[in-house]
Amino acid sequence: MNEAGAPVIVAKGLVKRYGDLVAVRGIDFEIRKGECFGFLGPNGAGKSSTIRMLSCLSPVSEGELQVLGMPAGVAERRIKERLGIVSQDDNVDPDLTLLENLLVYARFFGMSPREATPRARELLRFMQLEQRQDAAVRELSGGMRRRLVIARALMHAPEVLVLDEPTTGLDPQARLLVWGALQALKRQGTTIVLTSHYMEEAERLADRLLIVDHGEVLERGSPAELVERIVGREAVEIWAENEAQVQRVTQAAGAAVQLSDRHGDALVLYSREPGRIGEELIRHQAAPNRMLVRPTNLEDVFLTLTGRDLRE
Amino acid sequence: MSHANAFWSSALAVWWRNFLAWRKFWRSSILLNFGEPLTNLLALGLGLGAYVSSMMQGVSFLQFIAPGLLAVTAMNAVTFDSGFDGYDRLNSNGVYAAMMTSPLTVPEIVAGEYLWEATRSLLYGAVFFIVVLAFGLVHSLWVVLLPIPLALFGVVFAAPALYVAARAKTHEQLFYYFSLVITPMFMFSGVFFPVNHLPWYIADIIYALPLYHGVDLARSLMLGQISLACLWDLLWILGYAAVLSYLPVKALERRLTA
Missing domain, CATH: 3.40.50.300 (P-loop containing nucleotide triphosphate hydrolases)
Incomplete structure (x- = not known):
């Protein structure tokens, strides 16, 4: 239409x-x-x-x-x-x-x-x-x-x-x-x-x-197309205990990650293939204690594109 | 619809908006615009008048000041609405901004304001006229022509007040216009004493101001002292209306179409 x-x-x-x-x-x-x-x-x-x-x-x-x-x-x-x-x-x-x-x-x-x-x-x-x-x-x-x-x-x-x-x-x-x-x-x-x-x-x-x-x-x-193209389909948010863990997780997730970003104290990994990041983390025994797996949304696109600086 | 028709139909729509808004507060509005000149008329006319021994240009003091106060009542009714309410319509409540989201243009809005201010001038002038009439201070049928200068006041005094409202950055700045322009004009324009008693350099300034001619014309019409001077007064007022009418348009356009 x-x-x-x-x-x-x-x-x-x-x-x-x-x-x-x-x-x-x-x-x-x-x-x-x-x-x-x-x-x-x-x-x-x-x-x-x-x-x-x-x-x-x-x-x-x-x-x-x-x-x-x-x-x-x-x-x-x-x-x-x-x-x-x-x-x-x-x-x-x-x-x-x-x-x-x-x-x-x-x-x-x-x-x-x-x-x-x-x-x-x-x-x-x-x-x-x-x-x-x-x-x-x-x-x-x-x-x-x-x-x-x-x-x-x-x-x-x-x-x-x-x-x-x-x-x-x-x-x-x-x-x-x-x-x-x-x-x-x-x-x-x-x-x-x-x-x-x-x-x-x-x-x-x-x-x-x-x-x-x-x-x-x-x-x-379109919103769906933008989300899919820019941040993939799945976001994994990880609250790491220290920088070393951030390194370990990022390495373990490896090629499954399309894009990574920091939201405050959380590390966000985006992937086109749902479940892949989780599998990789488990395979490398690098799964952190606090982790949230969720579908991507427009907010991920927005923050990725416009950055995190406060606008006033 | 022709251009001229569309223009005046839009201006009338603005007039209608103001009328509906005014209808909600008309009682207090009339009281406020009426109390001061009535006080002046009674306190000065009856009180001070008793001590003014000589007749003023052949009439009593009360008789002398009544027409001038009527003109001032009309001027204030126009000036306060265009200044303060105009400022609010522009800045605080977005009435003009909302008008701009419709097909209305700034010249149409301004024309609508003039129609409305002319209405106010006539209305508040008429209320004061009833009092003056009741005091037996109207001596000539020529007074039926009084609505002409009063209607023109709707442009003559609305235009500068709207301009000031468009240029003022704060509500307080409006007071400069009232205390430095309107009040001195009120005091010196021949409402309370003949202008020709003033030093020539002040008198000449007063003769060039619109209120003087409004006061002089109102007095002539009310007392039936018709001469060529009346026509001269009317021409001055017309001239002011013509020259000032476009003044607020640019200032408002600058504010409304950034």
């Missing part, structure tokens, strides 16, 4: 500069109709800059960016009419009720309150906010505010929904609710573009990912 999807957003050599700072350094990508496309990267990787450019919220410094067949920055109004934008901060209107928030926003798209009201009620139900429709926004929890922003972005039935870190700061229940809503939208054919630094979110929602750091593309592909 994704292969069949026509490209809706195409970027070539996209650059974003803020004065001397280069936030995005010439990246290429193509987002197809009906897919969920994720930008994954640590803080300051250039995700938000990219998504702000394709939302026509920030001018393109250099390169080409086509959104729905129109050049971003030139056809701003016509592009925004067809995009649903969920920004990172929950900028719902604190002086209005939930329902008014949706009706006012719809009016910005030229929808009269009469046509917008049934749609607003339907979306409040979809986001499980219908019981609060006349409440003041000030009384809402963080999760509710985020759901309201998403409902608002859907008022004009956009073809593409763009979300900048949709679940950052939400509790697990609220996060699940948002994920469920996004999956339902995708089933209905909405193209979804999101940024995230949550691996679980990217793994669950995204059909294809762009892993970015320092404004550059590190990797691209």
Whole structure:
């Protein structure tokens, strides 16, 4: 289905500069109709800059960016009419009720309150906010505010929904609710573009990912394909007692190891063949006391690619 | 939909947003914008007025200051909303940022703000007018033209306040504008005494400021002292509206489309 999807957003050599700072350094990508496309990267990787450019919220410094067949920055109004934008901060209107928030926003798209009201009620139900429709926004929890922003972005039935870190700061229940809503939208054919630094979110929602750091593309592909290609299928985490044991284990595992890495005080060995590392360690009588064997995941890919330096 | 239609439809949507927000707090808002000029009118007009023995340009002191206070009420209603609330809409609660995720453009948002501020100016001016009327201080039917300068105040005083709100880095910086621009203008623009009694170098500055012409025009209309000076006042206010209207657009664009 994704292969069949026509490209809706195409970027070539996209650059974003803020004065001397280069936030995005010439990246290429193509987002197809009906897919969920994720930008994954640590803080300051250039995700938000990219998504702000394709939302026509920030001018393109250099390169080409086509959104729905129109050049971003030139056809701003016509592009925004067809995009649903969920920004990172929950900028719902604190002086209005939930329902008014949706009706006012719809009016910005030229929808009269009469046509917008049934749609607003339907979306409040979809986001499980219908019981609060006349409440003041000030009384809402963080999760509710985020759901309201998403409902608002859907008022004009956009073809593409763009979300900048949709679940950052939400509790697990609220996060699940948002994920469920996004999956339902995708089933209905909405193209979804999101940024995230949550691996679980990217793994669950995204059909294809762009892993970015320092404004550059590190990797691209589907989550499963990236995991398989970069870190193999199995991770063995070992808590060694000393450096000598680290040496011994690494030697014993030998060729079974595709890649090794340190996560804090743990040594992580990655392998394409499940079980091989364990077998080798037992054969060489080098199995440590504390060891965890688990399937690889996107987090392994992410940490391998972007390193372990703290980003603030 | 033609471009002009789309523009004004968007501006009206912004107006509607502000109206819905205002409707939640209208009682306290009217009280706050009304208490100060009413106090001035009563305390100064009745209290100080008793000691001002000579008539001011042929009318009582109360009569003299009422039209000016009406103009000031309108100016403050516009300035406070554009300055403080405009600052919040830009910085604290993301109202403008949210508008930018829709097809609205900055000029449309600014036009919507002007429509709204013109509404506020008329509304708060009207409330004060009722009091002035009740005191029997309206002496001419020419007063029906008063809404014209009041509506223009929606641009004349909203534009600089929005500009300051867009440039201010903190809430506190807004106070510079209020205490260094608005308050002196209020004190010197002929609300409490005729400007021609001031030294010429101060008077000439005052004549070039918009509030003076608003006060002078309001007084002329309320007292029925119609002359070419009224037209001159109106032209000054119109000129200010035209020259200032674009002022906040660039500053807001810089903040909203980085």
